[in-house]
Amino acid sequence: MKKQWFPILWIIVMILSGCSAAPTPQPTIVVDAQIEARMERVEQGLIPITMQGEIESWEPQGLLDRMQHYQVPGIGIAVIQDFQIEWAKGYGVLREGGADPVTTESLFHAGSVAKPVSAAATLTLVERGLLDLDANVNGSLQSWQVPDNEFTVDEKVTLRRLLSHSSGIQDGFTNRSSSDSIPTYAVPAGEVPTVTLQELLDAEHSVDVDERTRVTTVPGASYRYANANYAILELLITDVLQQPYSEFMHETVLEPLGMTSSTFEQPLPGDLRRRATTEHDSMGHPMEGERLHFPFLAAGGLWTTSSDLAVFAVEIMNAYQGMSDALLDPAFVQAMVAPQIATLDNAFGHSYGLGFHLGGEGQDLLLFHTGGTWGSTCLIWLYPERGQGAIIMTNSASWEGAIRFEILISLAMEYGWPLAVPGS
Numbered sequence: 001m002k003k004q005w006f007p008i009l010w011i012i013v014m015i016l017s018g019c020s021a022a023p024t025p026q027p028t029i030v031v032d033a034q035i036e037a038r039m040e041r042v043e044q045g046l047i048p049i050t051m052q053g054e055i056e057s058w059e060p061q062g063l064l065d066r067m068q069h070y071q072v073p074g075i076g077i078a079v080i081q082d083f084q085i086e087w088a089k090g091y092g093v094l095r096e097g098g099a100d101p102v103t104t105e106s107l108f109h110a111g112s113v114a115k116p117v118s119a120a121a122t123l124t125l126v127e128r129g130l131l132d133l134d135a136n137v138n139g140s141l142q143s144w145q146v147p148d149n150e151f152t153v154d155e156k157v158t159l160r161r162l163l164s165h166s167s168g169i170q171d172g173f174t175n176r177s178s179s180d181s182i183p184t185y186a187v188p189a190g191e192v193p194t195v196t197l198q199e200l201l202d203a204e205h206s207v208d209v210d211e212r213t214r215v216t217t218v219p220g221a222s223y224r225y226a227n228a229n230y231a232i233l234e235l236l237i238t239d240v241l242q243q244p245y246s247e248f249m250h251e252t253v254l255e256p257l258g259m260t261s262s263t264f265e266q267p268l269p270g271d272l273r274r275r276a277t278t279e280h281d282s283m284g285h286p287m288e289g290e291r292l293h294f295p296f297l298a299a300g301g302l303w304t305t306s307s308d309l310a311v312f313a314v315e316i317m318n319a320y321q322g323m324s325d326a327l328l329d330p331a332f333v334q335a336m337v338a339p340q341i342a343t344l345d346n347a348f349g350h351s352y353g354l355g356f357h358l359g360g361e362g363q364d365l366l367l368f369h370t371g372g373t374w375g376s377t378c379l380i381w382l383y384p385e386r387g388q389g390a391i392i393m394t395n396s397a398s399w400e401g402a403i404r405f406e407i408l409i410s411l412a413m414e415y416g417w418p419l420a421v422p423g424s
Contacts, residue, residue, distance in 0.1 A: 031087050038414055039087055042079075045410035049402060063407070067092055070403045071284025074102040074277050074395040076306035079411065083317055083387035088307040094395070095278035096286055105261060107268070107276040107303045108393035109291060111371025113378045114264075114302035115230055116336075117312060119163050119355025121252040122233060123332045126159070130240055133160040137232065142239040144198045146232065147214055155219040159236070162229040163354040164340035168217040171228035172203055172210035178282045178397035182374050184208040188289020189276075190267045195295045197231050223341045223352055230299035237298075245297045256326060257311050262304035266293040276303060277395035279375025284398045287375050300373065306391040309380060313391065316367070317384040337367055337384065364418040370401075377401025381408060388415060 031039075043063045048056040067075060073096040078088035090102035110117075125131040131140070136156035138145050146157045151168055161167040173183065185195040185208055195207055203212040213228045234245050241248060246264040254262050263272055279287045294300055318324040319333040328336075339351035339358055348368060349359030359366035363385045371378035375397050382389035390411050392404045412419035 029085055029087060035087055039089065042407075042410045042414050045413060046403075046406040047409050049406055049409075051399065051402065060410075063091060066403055066406055070396070071096075071280070071398040072394050072396040072403055073098075073280060073284075074106065074108075075403070075407075076102060076104070076106060076108055076391070076393040077407065078104075078306035078310035078391040079415075080310055080314060080317075080382070080387065080389040081415065083314060083321070083323075085307065085310045085314065088310065090306075094276075095290075096280060096284065098278075102277065102395075104307050105275055105305060107261060107272055107305055108378065108395055109277075109279060109300075109371075109373050109376035110302040110304050110309065110378045110393070111300050111373045111376060112227075113309065113369050113371035113380050114298065114300050116316075116355035116367075116369050116380065117253060117302060117309075118230060118233065118249070118298040119336060120312075120316065120328060120333075121249055122159070122163065122237065123328055123336065123354065124252055125237065125240070127329055127332055131159055131236070133163075134158050137162065137236055140240055141232070141236055144201060144232070144235050149215060151215045151218050155221070157215065157219050157232075159233070160340065160354070161219050162233045162236075164352050165223055165225050165229050166220055166341040166352070167226075167229055167232075168215045168219040168221065168224070169213060169226050169228050169232070170211075170216045170224060171201070171213040171226045171231075173200060174225065174227045175210075178372060178374050178400060182292065186292045186294055186374070188287070189273065189291045189293070191289075191293065192266050193293055193295040197235055197295055200295050201228060201231060220341075223343045227296055227299040231296045234296065234298035246301075249297075249302075253312070253327065257315055259304065259308040259311055262302065262308045264297045264301045264303075266297070266301065268303055272303065277376075279373065280396035280398065281375055282397045282400075284396055292373060292375060294373075300371070306393050309378075309391045309393075310389075313380060313382050313389055317382060317387055317389070320384040321387075337365070360418065366418075370404075372397060372401055377404060379404045379408065383417065386417075388417060 045060045046066050050056045074092040076090050079086050088104045092102050094100045157167045187193050199207050201213040203209045249264045279291045319330045322330045336354045349357045351358045356367040365385050367382040369380050377394045379392045
């Protein structure tokens with residue numbers, strides 16, 4: 001959702017040999033003694049990092065101790081090995097001070113990790129011929145139009161550029177920190193946002209955004225991360241299909257992949273709401289309204305479990321290998337992970353594709369995305385050539401989700417991932 005950052009520290013981990021693909025859309029996870037031992041080593045192998053991105057100590061610490069240090073009540077982790085979910089586990093509690101434990105069935109707010117899921121769904125419409133990646137989106141938008149100006153005379157805002165954050169668009173609702181006040185367009189659990197996407201994009205009077213959405217650089221010329229790109233994408237899809245976005249996502253991604261603990265609906269359906277974590281602010285305090293809902297779904301409206309998100313990740317990697325077309329033809333997944341625009345200021349990677357940040361190359365190709373709200377953080381981290389990766393989700397915005405990267409280091413050291421970890 002909001003833009004996340006973390007300073008640069010390089011830790012190079014030994015490379016594992018490649019693994020063969022096996023399509024597993026909704027696997028049964030069998031945890032044997034060997035996997036239990038790996039889990040234990042991961043849980044006890046966190047390397048503390050300072051907020052300046054430096055190693056605080058090379059003495060490994062336990063996950064539960066680091067959760068207490070960071071004031072993170074709950075975490076969900078799912079690990080992918082050999083193109084299947086090797087293990088998934090919940091840690092801590094749904095709410096600080098509460099007794100209900102986080103399990104593999106507990107939902108977290110994915111924040112901007114919704115973007116690669118939305119991107120994959122959007123490409124199904126391109127595959128069906130209902131959308132064109134390289135056409136001017138104003139030709140299909142009905143409920144709102146991208147304002148033309150001197151920057152759009154020769155180059156236009158296209159779907160490809162929205163998906164890759166290369167549209168030249170700047171908005172007034174992206175560059176806010178979790179330590180900033182919660183915007184008034186966010187509503188608590190049980191409510192539906194009343195501010196529309198159009199009002200948000202136009203910065204209508206009384207809508208709590210910094211400025212009106214507009215094109216400020218030539219489309220296609222450079223990368224600028226903006227939630228408005230995916231808000232416009234959401235309008236484009238609802239205009240073309242005349243269908244609520246949450247229904248589209250359910251029918252296109254969640255239901256076909258068996259992601260039964262995931263939703264873009266607001267408020268959360270009853271059963272899922274009962275299993276959802278409470279979000280906690282940057283100080284580790286529970287949100288007064290338990291959790292937040294935003295007007296923009298494609299950019300940051302997904303509630304899911306680490307296991308469900310791992311199912312999506314496995315499908316993307318299997319399709320990349322040409323082993324599955326349950327969601328997308330492999331050619332379209334190849335397009336997702338093809339560099340579209342350079343990301344010069346990214347600590348983890350070198351470019352952005354269609355929904356994913358990209359890093360590494362060859363066998364070390366990396367797909368990733370961070371997510372953060374005023375009360376949650378998330379990380380999807382995948383090596384599609386190797387069939388390895390992880391989903392890490394937290395129910396607290398404290399320390400901007402730094403604990404995700406301590407877990408990532410521990411996973412990399414255990415599984416031999418080629419890893420450039422944030423630090424200095």
